[in-house]
Amino acid sequence: MILLSKATSPIKGEITVPGDKSISHRSIMFGALAEGTTTITGFLESADCLSTIDCFRKLGIEIEKKNNHMTGVPTIYVHGKGINGLTAPDSLLYTGNSGTTTRLISGILSAQSFDTDITGDASIEKRPMKRVITPLSEMGADIVSVKDNDCAPLHITGGKKLHGITYNSPVASAQVKSAIILAGLYADSATTVIEPALSRNHTEIMLKAFGADIHNEIYEDGKAAAVLNPGQSLKAIDINVPGDISSAAFFIAAALMVPGSELLIKNVGVNETRAGIINVLKRMGADITLLNEDDSSEKRADILVKYSKLHGDKNKEFVIGGADIPTMIDELPVVAVLAATADCTTIIKDAAELKVKESNRIDSVVDNLKAMGCDVTATDDGMIIRGGKPLTGAEIDSHSDHRLAMSFAIAALGAEGETIIADDKCVDISYPTFFNDLRSLL
Structure with missing residues (x-):
């Protein structure tokens, strides 16, 4: 079990996340x-x-x-x-x-x-x-x-x-x-x-x-x-694994959420088939810049993130769906957390695949956002998040799903009161040092 509270100061500095x-x-x-x-x-x-x-x-x-x-x-x-x-x-x-x-x-x-x-x-x-x-x-x-x-x-x-x-x-x-x-x-x-x-x-x-x-x-x-x-034999090579954008996503979200933050995330893989979160958040008004881009083999870059107020279109709506989804399927839980703080209604659709991940991530995300005071509705292939309502601390059921545990750890940074995540060890599945890295920035 881990207990988290609202961030009391901006997130500053730089961090390197584990390999992809x-x-x-x-x-x-x-x-x-x-x-x-x-x-x-x-x-x-x-x-x-x-x-x-x-x-x-x-x-x-x-x-x-x-x-x-x-x-x-x-x-x-x-x-x-x-x-x-x-x-x-x-x-x-x-x-x-x-x-x-x-x-x-x-x-x-x-x-x-x-x-x-x-x-x-x-x-x-x-x-x-x-x-x-x-x-x-x-x-x-x-x-x-x-x-x-x-x-x-x-x-x-x-x-x-x-x-x-x-x-x-x-x-x-x-x-x-x-x-x-x-x-x-x-x-x-x-x-x-x-x-x-x-x-x-x-x-x-x-x-x-x-x-x-x-x-x-x-x-x-x-x-x-x-x-x-077929027909070719495979020959050994040297591989340098870039940082995992799915892990970087939690710190991108943290910097966007906490006022005054400015964070540099070093050496992250930004392969275009994986970097949908960057494109989507930029469309919502996020201040994200790629630095030191390297296009050899797997594309990588440093990601500079500054606190931003996220928003939708002129009708105060923002839609995430279609071709966006395959490029950010694992990042949708933390994007949903960000959407809860945005000045718009965010519609996530075409994401039925979330139902067959480590948990049913549609129901799990919706239930936990509701527990924190968000106005959110599950749909057959996603969710509708009516953002802008203040979040409050809650007891989070991660269903032993590593991405849910980390997503709601980030939600806790913007929520009044204390947030409890019972199964914090499930993060070992993809990011064993996550909570230590998060504490280092707070």
């Missing part, structure tokens, strides 16, 4: 499938990413961590065995709370010569896996939900030959796309995944750097495709 979770996961997975040793600096040592390391160690991959004796900065070394180098695990693969691990590794394991079983924690065993079971099965994989409920545990029968497909995904999901693409590495022909809009493209960027023949295509109607031609 999506990139950290993929660096382990792709390094394992590459020939040679992949070195990773900036790796996020959170519970989710450590689950990925544990799974690949069980699959026969040597992964070690060494601290630089001069800087103390750790480097992860993944001693890859090539695309066909994995070996049968001696036990069940346990993915913890990580949907990324569960779904992406399913694509890889669908092509192996051995059987595997995968499961995770109680949350993972409720999250939808049919979205990867269906396309992987179309490719020739034998993957089933053990409880026949389209969720984990999953059993994957080895020895299947995979075929390339063109798959029209009903959702813009990087996890679905990546699972199919990773299975496509082993297929007998090209694999194409078409999405309603381009989801985060870390898989495409990183696989290309490892030597895969992969590219994106954007269509006139806004749909996007990832196209993989």
Whole structure:
């Protein structure tokens, strides 16, 4: 349990957030499938990413961590065995709370010569896996939900030959796309995944750097495709992981919320498929500037944020939906918190995907905002937030969802009275040092 109070002074200075979770996961997975040793600096040592390391160690991959004796900065070394180098695990693969691990590794394991079983924690065993079971099965994989409920545990029968497909995904999901693409590495022909809009493209960027023949295509109607031609071996590379914009989002929100604040967040990944929060908040009047931009590989920059009064259009409305959503799905809870303080009514739509995250984030965000005095209504695919009413401290039910716990820790900075977050340890899933970093700025 942690108790938080309203900020009594501006948030000033600079901060560096931990490495990007999506990139950290993929660096382990792709390094394992590459020939040679992949070195990773900036790796996020959170519970989710450590689950990925544990799974690949069980699959026969040597992964070690060494601290630089001069800087103390750790480097992860993944001693890859090539695309066909994995070996049968001696036990069940346990993915913890990580949907990324569960779904992406399913694509890889669908092509192996051995059987595997995968499961995770109680949350993972409720999250939808049919979205990867269906396309992987179309490719020739034998993957089933053990409880026949389209969720984990999953059993994957080895020895299947995979075929390339063109798959029209009903959702813009990087996890679905990546699972199919990773299975496509082993297929007998090209694999194409078409999405309603381009989801985060870390898989495409990183696989290309490892030597895969992969590219994106954007269509006139806004749909996007990832196209993989198999046959290339993957070669080890050096990876420097930028800071995670999903983690930076909480400090962006804090600086925008607390009067007089000015905060520099260093070395953050601002890949255009992930940086929707910056574009949306700028449209609401946020004073956010990108400095020291670096476009090599994964785009990164320092983010300068100054306190701003957020607002809508001339009718005092602001709509977040459509193409915005895939680029900021994980940031919507903290954006909802900011919307509660804005001088407008904010409508979040096209975000039904929030229902199948670590918790039902539509209901959870709405219930907690109501507890803090916000006028908010849940909808089938989002919420309507009538901002501007003062927030008051409350007891927050995070449902053991790391992003909810951190979002409402930020809400507490602008709320009168005390806010209690019962399950503060759930932040270990993505940002173990979050509360210490937050305290350092207060």
